[in-house]
Amino acid sequence: MITDIELVSQFSVELGEDYASAKSYVRDIPTQALVFVRSFTHKLAILIAEQHHLEFNSPNLYDRIEQLNQRRLLDVTAIRTMHKLRGDGNRGAHPEKYHLTQTQLVTLAEKSIKQILNLVAKLYPVLHCTAVPVYQFVAFDSLAGRDLCYRAMMQNDHHAQYLVAMSLKAQALMAQEQASATTFDINTASALQTAQDEVQRLFAQAAYWFAQAAPFEDAALYEHGVSLLHGYAQSDQVKQGELLIAQAAKAGITDAQALLGYFYLVGSTVFTVDVEQAKALLQQAAEAENIEAMSNLGVLYYQQNDYQQALAWMSKAAESGYPQSQYHLALLLAEGVNAEADQSRLWMQEAASQGQLDAMLHCATDILHNDNAQATELELAERYLHDVIKYGHNVTAMIELSVALADGMLNRIDVVQSAYLLQQAKHYGDDIQQQVIEPLWQSLLMQIDSVIALNPSAEELASLQQAKTYLQ
Structure with a gap:
């Protein structure tokens, strides 16, 4: 066998x-x-x-x-x-x-x-x-990681150094995402600081190994440039990082071509806007299946009013599974005299199902404003709003969910959670959002006081008073 x-x-x-x-x-x-x-x-x-x-x-x-x-x-x-x-x-x-x-x-x-x-x-x-x-089928094992670390450290194997760095970078990015998400869940500043320290440690280790491999591997050269650009190990070294990315792009690294194309598209510290350079680089990276390049190429054509090419490249990126492109494609399909509402809605739902925060907020809002929404749809809307708040600290989502919980739109009333969300919205909101929050704040206070006046049970009274403390 x-x-x-x-x-x-x-x-x-x-x-x-x-x-x-x-x-x-x-x-x-x-x-x-x-x-x-x-x-x-x-x-x-x-x-x-x-x-x-x-x-x-x-x-x-x-x-x-x-x-x-x-x-x-x-x-x-x-x-x-x-x-x-x-x-x-x-x-x-x-x-x-x-x-x-x-x-x-x-x-x-x-x-x-x-x-x-x-x-x-x-x-x-x-x-x-x-x-x-x-x-x-032979069971999975954990020997490859140990072998890579040994070769990276003891044998100065530059490809192993690059792979170790890529693993550390992925862990750092995911840890950063989780640390950001926990700001609404943790109770002490020290816990948040511990999470942030771990993120920085992982980034710093990744930066070290990218730097070791960069002189010998073009892919590592690109990642070293990114680490300098974003300050993985120390303060940002943007100019040096961009120059290394350009060097890697010249060496044929697709991700570097995509990022350099983006620099030329929007301008950066080193590179001024050059639409033709951007188009050439993004086209090259897009044809090599870099999804972000496909998406940005679609944006470039959209800015040039070439709707057909914009739609073609955004569609390719969306079909490749990139949720950001799925969201932008949904918006594009909803525009103009030839708007395709059904297709737009399907792509918006697909982007939301893959965690694209703007799409999740859009879909959740649509559900809450639909008088015929089913219970399962309302559950989905609530989950989407919680995730948008958790990962994006989005004030609009806080307001939407607060109102839904206060008004019973989710088939229940939870004034404690509603008040907490409104408090968070007030803390994070800008001046325009504060104008929306203020009347909701006063309305929720009046709602709580009116219920207290009805002599609720001791348990209900305790919840109402807790909600009121959030609005003091």
Whole structure:
């Protein structure tokens, strides 16, 4: 009986290498595992196309999978699995944008590995015209991370240093997201400070290893530039960071080309606005499947009033699973005389389901203002608003949820939570928002006083008095 790695290697040597690499990183560096998952999916699409003498008409993975689908070279289940693997690979590149914790990322990587294995077993007879060999799945282990650390520290292996730094950066970004989210949950300043200290420690360690690998690896050079730009280890060194990013872009690093294109699009410390340079760089990165470049290229065309090209590139980014682009596509589809309301709503809902905060707020508000909203929809709206408040500290969301809880729009009244949210909104709100908050504040006080006047039970009275303390 062979192992799962041997099975995939018999299916395709090249795919077996990606599968083995992805599996080895699952427990310790799940972001890197998901990078290999995406690479595997790309190579599988090419393998299927070559078998059927199909020439792809796009470098974009979504387009290629859809081309396989249109030619009916794979069944619907296999196509869906490939799209799922493509989306999971995107999440691995930007876990913080999906509000993923390290544990959730590991779980995602494990599921992706098993989906790959099931897909290979399904396609094995198609490719080799023989039954699938009997195999067994070997459990995940945590040896890869230890080996990387050993090679990075003891053998001065520059690629290992880069991978260790990428793992530390991913952990830092996720920890930063969680630290930001806990400001509404923790009771002591010391707990928040501890979380922030851990974030800084992880960023500083990532910056150190990027700096070690940068002279030898162009990808590390780009990440070193980013670490200087954002001050991972010390105060920002923006000019030096931007110059290193430009150097990495010249060396062909796609992420660097995308970021340099953005610099030219909006202007930066070193680079002045140059739309043609921005377009060239973003086009280059977009064709290499950098999702943020696709999205920014769509913005660039929109600014030039080229609606067709803007829609095309935003659609590609949205279809690649990038929630920010899904949100912007939803807004674009809602505009103009040819507005597509149904498509706009579907993309807005998709972006919200993937954690895009503006989309979550938009969908939640729509639900609350719908008199015919079902109980399940109201539950979803409340969850969305809580997440927007938790991760974005959004004052509008605080106001919306406060009003909903005070008025019974969520099929219950909770004046304590309503008052607390209004207090937080007043603390964070700007001058315009304060004008909205003030009458709500007075109205809620009057509501509490009127209920107290009705001689409620001791338990209810205690809750009402607690709510009133938030509004003092």
